[in-house]
Amino acid sequence: MEKKYIIAVDLGGTKIGCALADLEGNILNENTIPTNAHEGEQEVLKRVFLAIEKILEEGKKNTEEIKAVGIGSPGPLDSDKGIILDPPNLPLKNIEIVKHIEDKFKIKTYLENDANAATIGEYLFGSGKGTKNMVYITVSTGIGAGAIIDGKIYRGTTCNALELGHATILPDGPRCNCGNFGCLEVLSSGTAIAREANKALAQGIESSLSNYEKVTSQEVFKEASLGDKLALDIIDKALTYLGIGAANAITTFDPEKVVIGGGVAMVGDILFDKVKQVVKDRCFKVLNESCEVVPASLKTKSGIVGAAAVAIMESI
């Protein structure tokens, strides 16, 4: 029987997304179930199986029609060996998830960390289509990244390359959870934007942000768009540092595109205008002119299409 379909698994700390996709990355069916992480390793694994069984049933496919399973999962993990090591938000520890799925369903399975999966998704089916070298940066509560080099995902020696969220941008900046000071994530993530706002409000700085009970980055962007000075200052600083992160990625990789996604990037022009300005100010002219900074196109589908893309990239 011709293997014309892919199963995508987007494994998260709270939800497991699962989809049936064709070989062009189109999602045909999709479902989401809770991860139930608190119930432990075996339960999470059982729920991954369940999600796959459900999607086969709903999509009326049998396992022989499936070319491959692609899994996007929080790291750290070992892609080559198919093992999830010990992600902070999942109770899994050294789980051979690829082997478990292959044993149960007899379908070739591939594992990739979620940032790399989204990178492959944008490369095959999104804003990075047609490039040879591209960098993807996702800005949400944290900051992750991935790179396509010569048409292949670059993982590095221990599968921890492209941790651009933890590259130092401001040597004496605030301390990050990772232990480092002034890394990109602690300066430009949604969490960082909210933290700066709440800190300023606690110091009694006047701002329309004081009308909110607890300020998130969305509110800071909203009030900035309405002209609130504090909000504007915070956004400007965070996006300047993000621009430096992008400029450093361009200076390092000389890519055709830097694709920026994640929840924070959904604000659109205010973010991209600033990032492009900083890139122009800080990069060699030839690098600035040959590299486009563009929004991701998969948006909220980056996790599930990314997982599908992992399977498609590896199996075709």
Next chain:
Amino acid sequence: MEKKYIIAVDLGGTKIGCALADLEGNILNENTIPTNAHEGEQEVLKRVFLAIEKILEEGKKNTEEIKAVGIGSPGPLDSDKGIILDPPNLPLKNIEIVKHIEDKFKIKTYLENDANAATIGEYLFGSGKGTKNMVYITVSTGIGAGAIIDGKIYRGTTCNALELGHATILPDGPRCNCGNFGCLEVLSSGTAIAREANKALAQGIESSLSNYEKVTSQEVFKEASLGDKLALDIIDKALTYLGIGAANAITTFDPEKVVIGGGVAMVGDILFDKVKQVVKDRCFKVLNESCEVVPASLKTKSGIVGAAAVAIMESI
């Protein structure tokens, strides 16, 4: 006739180094002639030919015994097309140097920028031997870098990747010749170290460095080793930023090794101890533990062995 030899050309602003090497990168004969850059394009090209003719004669080889010519040249250049574009220290502009040499000597010729050539040299015959992914950083009057990814030099889209000397390390730092502020080169190069010393002396800060007529980075390292406070402070700052540059390279590439060469790196332990400490403080534990920071081993031969390595890597 068996092609068992390589000709290496290390093209610089003041000197042209030329060598005959075997396929294991051993230098058999070597000569150096002035570039005579002030006499213009045709003269420089003539002198490259002359250097090659001389080395063939001295080494008693004819062109049929030569497998390939490797050229290391200041950038910017286009390796694929074999063209030197317009390096600041050379009067060459859009010179098809590869074609000129191939036409004259009928030997396959390869061109690489000098930082990449030194990277390939360290990878094939120096401290990077046996790795799959490595980053090379050279610290002298300026700061250059190169990366081996999956056993191949990584050039990027416009042959300008790995300009780590111009990645931003301190957003509000001093202005660099490249136009950017606070990039690695303006903070940690030999030039930067000397500049900081001369600036402090001009401000009347007391230091044993005031005994020198014009302070270079070598003197700053020397006086630091003798305990001079100003010299120690300047070195500590410059090496901290260099450590951040190395840490960011590790966080980005997850390499097996970071190899540091160039004139400034010859100071040895004082540099490597500090860089390793900063890397330990700022990188993920797994990255720090899996990546070694080591001195380059080709030292003053990095230019000429690098050029030989370019030819060997590309032709074998």
